[in-house]
Amino acid sequence: MTEITLIEGLRQAMDEELARDEDVFIVGEDVGPRGGVFRATMGLFEKYGAERVMDSPLAELSIVGVGIGAALYGMRPICEIQFADFIHPAFNQIVSEAAKMCYRSNGDWTVPMVIRAPYGGGIGGGLYHSQSVESFFAHVPGLKVVIPSTPYDAKGLLKSAVRDPNPVMVFEPKKGYRLIKGDVPEDEEVLVPLGKAKVTREGTDLSVFAYGMMHHYCLEAAETLAGEGVQVEVVDLRSLLPLDKAAVLESVRKTGKALVVYEDNLTCGYGAEIAAIVADEGFTFLDAPVKRLAGPDVPAMPYSHPLQDWFMLNPDKIAAAMSDLAAY
Amino acid sequence: MAVTQEAQSVLSKETTLEMYWTMLLARRLDERAWVLHRQGKIAFHISGIGHEAAQVGAAFALRRGSDWFVPYYRDLALLLALGMTPTEFMLGLMGKKGEPNSGARQMPSHWSLRRANVVSHSSPVSTQTTHAAGIGLAMKLRGDDGVAITSVGEGGTSQGEWYEGVNWAAVHKLPVIFFVENNNYAISVRRELQMGVDSVADKAKGLGLVGVSVDGLNVQEVYRVVSEAAKRARTGEGPTLVEARVNRMTPHSSDDDDRTYRSKEELDVMKRDDPLTRFQAQLIEDGLLDQEQADAMDARAKKAVDEATKHAAEAPYPSDEEATYPVYVEDVRHD
Numbered sequence: 001m002t003e004i005t006l007i008e009g010l011r012q013a014m015d016e017e018l019a020r021d022e023d024v025f026i027v028g029e030d031v032g033p034r035g036g037v038f039r040a041t042m043g044l045f046e047k048y049g050a051e052r053v054m055d056s057p058l059a060e061l062s063i064v065g066v067g068i069g070a071a072l073y074g075m076r077p078i079c080e081i082q083f084a085d086f087i088h089p090a091f092n093q094i095v096s097e098a099a100k101m102c103y104r105s106n107g108d109w110t111v112p113m114v115i116r117a118p119y120g121g122g123i124g125g126g127l128y129h130s131q132s133v134e135s136f137f138a139h140v141p142g143l144k145v146v147i148p149s150t151p152y153d154a155k156g157l158l159k160s161a162v163r164d165p166n167p168v169m170v171f172e173p174k175k176g177y178r179l180i181k182g183d184v185p186e187d188e189e190v191l192v193p194l195g196k197a198k199v200t201r202e203g204t205d206l207s208v209f210a211y212g213m214m215h216h217y218c219l220e221a222a223e224t225l226a227g228e229g230v231q232v233e234v235v236d237l238r239s240l241l242p243l244d245k246a247a248v249l250e251s252v253r254k255t256g257k258a259l260v261v262y263e264d265n266l267t268c269g270y271g272a273e274i275a276a277i278v279a280d281e282g283f284t285f286l287d288a289p290v291k292r293l294a295g296p297d298v299p300a301m302p303y304s305h306p307l308q309d310w311f312m313l314n315p316d317k318i319a320a321a322m323s324d325l326a327a328y
Numbered sequence: 329m330a331v332t333q334e335a336q337s338v339l340s341k342e343t344t345l346e347m348y349w350t351m352l353l354a355r356r357l358d359e360r361a362w363v364l365h366r367q368g369k370i371a372f373h374i375s376g377i378g379h380e381a382a383q384v385g386a387a388f389a390l391r392r393g394s395d396w397f398v399p400y401y402r403d404l405a406l407l408l409a410l411g412m413t414p415t416e417f418m419l420g421l422m423g424k425k426g427e428p429n430s431g432a433r434q435m436p437s438h439w440s441l442r443r444a445n446v447v448s449h450s451s452p453v454s455t456q457t458t459h460a461a462g463i464g465l466a467m468k469l470r471g472d473d474g475v476a477i478t479s480v481g482e483g484g485t486s487q488g489e490w491y492e493g494v495n496w497a498a499v500h501k502l503p504v505i506f507f508v509e510n511n512n513y514a515i516s517v518r519r520e521l522q523m524g525v526d527s528v529a530d531k532a533k534g535l536g537l538v539g540v541s542v543d544g545l546n547v548q549e550v551y552r553v554v555s556e557a558a559k560r561a562r563t564g565e566g567p568t569l570v571e572a573r574v575n576r577m578t579p580h581s582s583d584d585d586d587r588t589y590r591s592k593e594e595l596d597v598m599k600r601d602d603p604l605t606r607f608q609a610q611l612i613e614d615g616l617l618d619q620e621q622a623d624a625m626d627a628r629a630k631k632a633v634d635e636a637t638k639h640a641a642e643a644p645y646p647s648d649e650e651a652t653y654p655v656y657v658e659d660v661r662h663d
Contacts, residue, residue, distance in 0.1 A: 068462055069460060071462070100450065108442040
C-alpha cells in the first residue's frame with residue numbers, strides 16, 4: 001500500500017489504461033505537454049505521445065463530439081473538460097448524442113467514452129470554476145455518472161469507466177485533488193464497479209448520504225457527533241447513475257433517519273432524488289422527515305472569501321444539521 | 329454490403345445507369361411518402377426531392393462498404409445508393425417493427441445502417457459534424473485509408489458545432505469530406521440571412537481547407553468533385569468542403585407549407601431544372617438510354633415502391649416493451 005492523492009489515483013488509472021489498450025486515448029485542453037491544468041495527465045504525453053494524449057482546440061463541444069466519433073469507430077476516448085463549468089457548450093453532444101446513441105440505433109451504434117471534469121468549489125474559483133453540474137447529467141438515461149471521493153475510488157472508478165461500453169461521466173472533486181490522500185495497493189489491479197455505494201462509517205442513529213468533497217465533510221461531522229454520543233452512518237454514493245438504491249434504503253431501514261448533503265444549490269439538486277426515493281420507498285422506515293442540506297439557490301458560488309464560505313457547506317454546518325435531525 | 333464497391337475513374341455505362349436508377353427510385357419513394365402522408369397513413373415525411381443527383385454523385389464517388397457516412401435527414405437517395413432497400417425505408421416511414429435505422433424509435437429519415445457504415449444521426453442540425461471529424465481522427469490514428477463524409481444543409485453551417493468539426497479536421501488534416509447540400513432554404517429562412525458569403529465553399533478559406541462549389545443538379549459533376557476530395561483525403565492532404573448547389577423542390581417537411589414564404593414562379597423555375605429529368609435527357613442524348621427503356625425503368629421503380637409500401641403496411645408495429653430498451657449497451661438484444 002502506498003498513500004497517494006486523489007489526482008494521483010486518476011493519473012495512475014489513465015496511465016494503466018493507456019498501457020493496457022491501444023484504443024484508449026486522452027483528448028482535452030492542455031492535457032499534452034502541460035499535463036493538464038491540474039496535472040492529472042502529467043507525464044503521459046511524454047510516455048504515450050501526441051496522438052494518444054492529444055491537445056484539443058479550445059472548444060469543449062468538439063472535445064466531446066470528436067470523442068463520440070472516435071468511439072463510434074471503435075476507439076476508447078477519455079475526454080477531459082478542464083472545468084465542469086465549461087461543459088455546458090458540450091451539453092448537446094452529451095445529452096442529444098452520446099446518451100441517446102445506443103437507444104436510438106437499437107444498439108447498432110454505441111459510445112464507449114469517458115468524460116472527466118473537475119467540479120465543485122472552495123478553491124476561490126468564483127462563479128465559473130466552482131459549479132456542481134452532476135444533476136444535469138444524472139437526469140439523462142443512457143449516461144453513467146460517477147463521483148469518486150477517495151484516491152482508491154478515483155483510480156478504480158476511472159479504470160472501470162474506461163472499460164465500460166457506455167458513455168461515463170466522471171466528476172472529480174477538485175478541492176480534494178491534493179487534499180484527499182489514501183492508500184492504494186501498488187501490486188494489484190484496482191477496479192471499482194460502477195453503480196455501487198459504500199458505507200464508509202457505520203452508525204445507528206441517522207443515515208447521511210453524500211459524494212465527493214461533501215462525503216469527507218460528512219465523515220468529519222460524524223466524528224464530531226460521535227463525541228456527543230450520536231452514531232451517524234455515512235454512505236458515499238459514488239455512483240449517481242445508476243444509483244445503488246438498495247444501499248440507500250438498507251441504511252435508512254437501519255437508522256430510521258435520512259440526511260442528504262450536496263454542494264450544488266438545493267432546488268432540483270441530485271439530493272432531491274435521494275430524498276424522493278427515501279420518502280417514496282422507505283417511508284415506513286422513517287422516524288423523522290427526510291432532510292436535505294445543500295448550497296443556497298443563488299446562480300453560482302461567489303469569489304470573495306467570506307461569500308464563498310457563505311455558499312459552501314462545511315463540517316460545522318453539516319454537524320449542526322446532523323444534530324438537529326438526531327434530536328427530532 | 330459485403331463487398332466494397334470502388335469508385336471508378338471513368339464511369340461505365342452500367343454504373344451510369346445504376347446512378348440514374350438510384351435517383352429514380354429515390355424520387356418515386358419520396359413522392360409516395362408525400363401521398364401516404366396526405367392519406368393520413370404516416371405521421372411525418374421529410375423530403376429529398378431535388379437533392380438526388382448530389383447525393384448519388386457523392387455516394388458513387390466513395391468506397392461503398394468501407395468508407396463511412398454521417399448523413400442528414402434529406403439523404404434518402406444516398407441511403408439507397410448505400411444499400412438501404414425500399415422496404416426498409418417504408419418500414420421506417422410507418423414506424424414498423426425492425427426498421428433498420430432505429431427499430432422505429434426515431435422519426436422517419438433519421439438514418440442509420442450499421443452494415444453500410446452509416447452512422448446514426450439525430451434531429452438537432454450539425455451535431456453529426458464533429459462525429460465525422462472523430463471518425464476521421466480514428467481512421468488516421470489507426471492508419472486506415474478510409475474516408476468519412478458528412479452531409480448537412482447550408483443552414484446547418486451556421487451552427488457553431490459545424491465550425492468546430494470542420495476546424496478539427498483542418499487542424500489534423502483528417503480524411504473527411506464536409507458535404508453541404510445548399511438548397512438556399514433552412515425551412516423558410518433564405519441563404520442571405522444565413523451567411524455573409526455567397527457560397528458555403530467560401531467558408532473553407534477561414535478554416536484552412538479546400539472548398540469547392542459544384543452544380544448539385546449534375547450527378548456526374550458531383551461525382552467528379554467528390555472523387556477528387558476522396559483522393560485528397562486518402563493521400564493525407566486533408567479534408568475538403570464541398571458545396572453542392574441543389575433545389576429543395578418541396579416544402580421543408582410534411583408539416584411545412586412553403587407557399588407562405590416562396591412563390592409559385594420560383595418553384596416553376598426549379599421544376600424546369602429537375603436533376604432527374606435533366607439526367608434522363610442527357611442519357612438519351614448520349615445514347616445510353618432510349619425513351620422506351622426509361623419508361624420501363626420508371627415502371628419498375630413504381631412497382632418496387634408499390635411492393636415496399638404493401639410489405640410495410642402489412643408489417644407489425646413494435647410492442648410497447650421495445651420502447652424500454654436499449655438504454656445501455658447491457659440492454660441490447662440481438663434477436
